[in-house]
Amino acid sequence: MIVRALLLVVIGSFMWAARSFMPDVHGGLGAGPGLTLAIGFVLLASFFAGQLVSSFGLPKLTGYIGAGMLFGPAALDLVTHDMVQGLQLVNGVAISLIALTAGGELNVRRMRPLVRTIGWITLVAVIGTAVLLSGVVLALAPLLPFLEGLGWTGTLAVALVLGVTLSAQSPAVVIAVRAETNADGPVTQTILGVVVVADLVIIVLFAIASAAARAVLQGTADIGETAGSVAWELFGSIGAGIVIGAVLLLFLSKVRGSASLFLVMVCVIVAEVGTAVHLDPLIIALTAGIVVENLSDKGHVLLEEIGAASLPLYVVFFAVAGASIHLDVLPVVGIPAGLLVLSRAAGFLGGTRVAAKLAGAPPEIGKFAGFGLLPQAGLAIALSLLFARLFPELGADAAALTLGVVALNEILAPVFFRRALVRSGETRPDAAPEDAAAPEAAAAPDHR
């Protein structure tokens, strides 16, 4: 452990020396040296931070996120804001790869017994928590200056949007922690199913809630247009995902040899082209993974191939997520954000217990599955930033609040989630931490 800590210090010192040499580094066109350096530094520093925290029994991704926070613009600024911007391509690819992994894990036949439970948890825990959080925002309105002067209707509308935004979860964290702990079983499968379904639900709810809020606050929303847009995004993405899945299937069936490079490139395409035409890369890749897993026997090949190429992307992804956290807002919005985090946790944990009882699920699901809904990362950050952009009249405080909640959940929730998985008895004790650093560990066929 001391060696790893020393290496982390040495790598940081190298980076500091380089940054002091040319302090004014810009992203974009001239970002070549800064960006290459940033990629290398983020990979090495996050990798060692992950190893360091795993020796304390924490998830490695907490180390990746922590390294991003520590070395990112909010703290030491060794990785500048421009460098973080430059790393967004990696983020898009990582998200697609994560979604492809999640889709490849979703075997409809295996999950059929859990469908009822997943449905109830989505309804009670996810949607219920969104409603609960809206209520808490309403209750906290006197503490939130940006809600002043909006009137009852306006406050309610904003509270609804905030409720949906803050209830977003993170399939990426679930996939990563599951892989690290090598967990499998009803609890794990239920969590995976819920976060995937909830992801779609949250996107739809956010579109509806934000359109309604803009209609109330700005009078600019067009309901028909919003419905068309959501339909295009959902069904268009699913359609594109089916086509991509078919192409992947063809490739895996007909072309011999390694497909990992092909998969990474497909994820680049999905991330870049999908965004350019207003489709959701996450849904596209998720659908493609589901197609491969459920319409062929190539699902395990897909996961193995992803595993061969994914670890560096994952490390960068979580580190960038950490670097994107606005630590500076925490002291400002600490109390309301803390209350919202607690409410959110209560909503998810309590809601899951109720939903599991309603569905007649095993007690472990009610007891532990809620912890898988707590982590937040990419989607939550994106929704928070989008919220800030859609409602500029609310000012920076609103964005600070949402980002503060996300920051707390991003830092703390993976630790509780990992502990819950261990306590559920679904982790494999033979999985050495060093061997289970990425989804590839979970992707091996014998783990299924």
Place this chain on the structure above:
Amino acid sequence: MRRLDCKIPCLLFVLALARAAGASAQAPPDDPEEAGELSGTPDAGAEAPDAGTETPDAAPADADEAGGAGLDPEAEPPAEPPAEPTAEAEPEQAKVARADKPLDRRSITDRTPSDVVIRTLLALLGMLVLAYLAGHPRVQRLEERLGISQVIAAGLPFFALGAIAHHPRVDLLSDALLADLTPLLEFGLGWIGLFAGMQFDVRATDQWPRGTANLTAVLTFVPFLVISGAAGVILYALLGSTDTYALLRDAAAFGAAGCLAAPTASTLLAATLSERAAHVVRSVAVVDDVGGVVLLALLSAFYRPSGGHIAWELPGVGWLLVLLGLGLGLGGLAYAVLRVAANPREVTVVLVGGIAFAAGSATFFSLSPIVICFLAGLVIANLPGRHHDIMKAPLARLERPIYLMFLLIAGALWRFDAWEGWILLMAFVAARLLGRALAAKIAHLRGMLHEAPGEEAEVSRAFVLAPVGALSIAIVVNLKTLYPGETVPIMVTAVVGGALFSELHVQVSSRYLARGRRSTPAPPSVVSTASEESAP
């Protein structure tokens, strides 16, 4: 591996298409309505002036964007257009990117989203078909019969592909996109440098034929002088430059790139050489990389670009020491992190991270990533530990795609419409053949070929025919990142063209010579060529 060879260019085309699609969506539109719609893309907040007026339908599309930093409200409306840095204040690397090309990020903005999707899907399907065909046994047999697998192994089709993709009519690898891919280029340079460095395990020097060092010195230095001299004359005649400093620098750089030989020389000419003679040729081709790297190190230190934000002012010797210290220091760091990695997947992370860190540091200091990564490779290869074994699988998996990707980008730098480049190319080919022939003659006359008794003529011919290798191309491409200006694209054209010529030349000659010997050797496989070329 051969299947992968064919897949990668197609993949890169699609990547370029995808990036271009992203660029088209991120470009600031003329139409204000369009601006509102496009603000849904991650960077739009920074680029579109009225991103805050985004239409509701863009909202969900944004919502799924990962990470979210691209949607940072700090970059939100009304975004001020970024201030143009002054010439003095602009970082040197930014000048490199902007040096000789206008931005054409919007080159395909006239394409509609559906057009982009259709093109992408067609490219994806086309790529699938090509990958399938390339892996088909009949196609492989045909390749072997035609002998084109060697050309593919050398990666030359990737130059052509990169050049085609860069052509204005195709415009997939535009100048702006190439500038965006600069980190990939730097990483590729670092990778090649690291591999070249890792070939020098001092424990293996005992197996070199006697006199290899002297022979290599002659075979490197004489061609260097001849090529540099020719380049100096031609560049002066073509460009009429009166800047002696730049002329000397360019000529020396050109000579450094041209004086090296690919380690594949012995494989390509295997049919005409005994095993002993092939060993001599191979040893020299491996050792001469050191000469090239030393020359590049001297150039990088003594002709280091200055100005901009660079905070240190050191003499050339100082920069040489910085170069050495940085390379050896980062090598030590890479060695330490590799020892901590427990399995091939972790090795992949630290290897990619280490090379990116070293290459990025080098470029940060306006030094050569090849040299620094070469030194790091030397350290890694010569310090003890079990990392040698654990590195093999990740190296084998990553080597080919990275190398070919690098060649594709190098191909995009090939300006075949610049006539000066073609003239320099002819001079390069002639000077290189002359220089190597002269060097081989000197070596023969001075009895340096004693390790291949009775085959001096064959060994000399092998030295003359030895093709230009990846390191030569890397050196000249590295010049583009170090010294932007009108000369470098011409030199890239010449060296890349020279590589193509030397590759074809050695192919034809080896077949002719093998037929003369009435033997029909099986062409060496791609795998063996690749592994020989790059194995540590």
